[in-house]
Amino acid sequence: MPGVPRVLAAAAITGLALSGCSATGTDTAPPPAADGCITDFDAETDYFPDKSQIVDAENFHITYENSYQVLTVDEPFSGASPEAYVLVKCGAPAPELTGDLADAQQITVPITSLHSGSTTHLPSITELGVLDVLTGVSNGSYVTDADVVERIGSGEVSEYAAGGTIDTEAVMVAGPDVVMTGGTDDPAYAQLRAAGIGVVANAEWLEASPLGRAEWIKVVAALTGTEARAAEVYDGIRSSYLAVAAEAAGAEPVPVLLGAMSQGTWYMSSGGSYMGRMFTDAGAQWPWQSETGTGSLPLDFEAVVAQSADAPTWLVVNNDWQTIGAALAADERYGSLAAIGTGHVWNANNAMGPGGGNDFYERGVLRPDLILADLVAILHPELLPDHEFTFYRQLEP
Numbered sequence: 001m002p003g004v005p006r007v008l009a010a011a012a013i014t015g016l017a018l019s020g021c022s023a024t025g026t027d028t029a030p031p032p033a034a035d036g037c038i039t040d041f042d043a044e045t046d047y048f049p050d051k052s053q054i055v056d057a058e059n060f061h062i063t064y065e066n067s068y069q070v071l072t073v074d075e076p077f078s079g080a081s082p083e084a085y086v087l088v089k090c091g092a093p094a095p096e097l098t099g100d101l102a103d104a105q106q107i108t109v110p111i112t113s114l115h116s117g118s119t120t121h122l123p124s125i126t127e128l129g130v131l132d133v134l135t136g137v138s139n140g141s142y143v144t145d146a147d148v149v150e151r152i153g154s155g156e157v158s159e160y161a162a163g164g165t166i167d168t169e170a171v172m173v174a175g176p177d178v179v180m181t182g183g184t185d186d187p188a189y190a191q192l193r194a195a196g197i198g199v200v201a202n203a204e205w206l207e208a209s210p211l212g213r214a215e216w217i218k219v220v221a222a223l224t225g226t227e228a229r230a231a232e233v234y235d236g237i238r239s240s241y242l243a244v245a246a247e248a249a250g251a252e253p254v255p256v257l258l259g260a261m262s263q264g265t266w267y268m269s270s271g272g273s274y275m276g277r278m279f280t281d282a283g284a285q286w287p288w289q290s291e292t293g294t295g296s297l298p299l300d301f302e303a304v305v306a307q308s309a310d311a312p313t314w315l316v317v318n319n320d321w322q323t324i325g326a327a328l329a330a331d332e333r334y335g336s337l338a339a340i341g342t343g344h345v346w347n348a349n350n351a352m353g354p355g356g357g358n359d360f361y362e363r364g365v366l367r368p369d370l371i372l373a374d375l376v377a378i379l380h381p382e383l384l385p386d387h388e389f390t391f392y393r394q395l396e397p
Contacts, residue, residue, distance in 0.1 A: 107178060258275075273293070
């Protein structure tokens with residue numbers, strides 16, 4: 001039932017060996033009930049005919065048994081040890097496990113209610129066609145998806161951390177099947193687990209590759225029983241991304257200036273970072289491209305200007321800038337940049353939500369192919385002459 005936690009108590013007796021995620025069941029399951037649950041359990045039947053194959057993501061994996069799957073997040077938040085979640089098909093008995101899985105959370109799937117800790121989860125939920133499962137968001141003001149905004153307004157979706165702190169009592173009263181984290185830790189999670197609410201880490205942001213992050217749609221699919229749909233969606237995104245990257249691969253690299261000042265520091269994409277990989281795939285060239293670290297490089301203004309001031313194109317993400325004048329008002333030193341003179345200043349704020357959230361950070365995680373297409377159209381307009389921009393827009397004079 002919605003609002004009632006469905007986490008099962010883990011027991012510890014004889015362990016069960018886990019099969020590889022590529023295993024395929026040979027038995028035919030009895031017809032499920034209308035809600036997809038098992039009505040006549042048979043221990044020899046494979047109840048997961050659609051199994052996710054993980055291609056690009058490196059921070060999670062899924063293995064299967066006949067009546068449950070094991071989702072393991074290798075690094076649920078930065079520096080953390082792996083966490084495993086036993087996802088049991090509804091109608092099946094709770095498996096009795098030992099070893100590393102003895103104390104793992106057991107969660108009945110498909111879930112009927114989900115509290116989401118990050119707007120980056122929302123596109124996966126909508127693409128999988130399970131928006132009715134969403135019952136909570138941490139902060140509604142950052143949401144850009146119109147359907148989710150409407151559900152927040154109607155009260156179908158509640159906010160549970162609008163001030164930045166999880167309202168533990170409110171979550172316990174709502175009783176979602178799962179609270180999905182945004183890839184960080186919080187003391188409230190231990191309390192929620194103790195109350196019988198599943199807490200599943202979504203640490204997509206720790207993936208270094210754009211496609212790796214997008215593939216976390218398969219984690220949402222594991223919880224909602226939509227593996228076949230997730231494979232279809234992800235395969236389409238992957239094919240689209242690789243096709244656009246192939247278009248740009250033969251083009252002459254274009255010098256670019258990346259990032260901007262934030263609280264006295266210029267955060268520059270390294271070549272090994274999430275955005276750095278996209279800039280490289282789009283045919284961009286910048287001085288810090290050979291840096292292999294996965295994070296941004298904190299630099300001062302002078303260091304950036306010394307090496308990138310002459311770049312004719314500037315790519316930035318700033319929610320507030322609509323014009324070049326707004327950029328100069330933020331820091332008059334930007335006036336020394338060549339891109340200010342050429343007018344080729346492109347800002348990823350073309351799709352903003354009603355509360356000020358930026359869809360670049362929401363839908364862009366699932367759709368790196370759309371970001372890449374924008375970048376290729378900016379840097380190599382001859383390759384995509386009829387492109388309609390999704391996330392980027394050229395700043396007005």
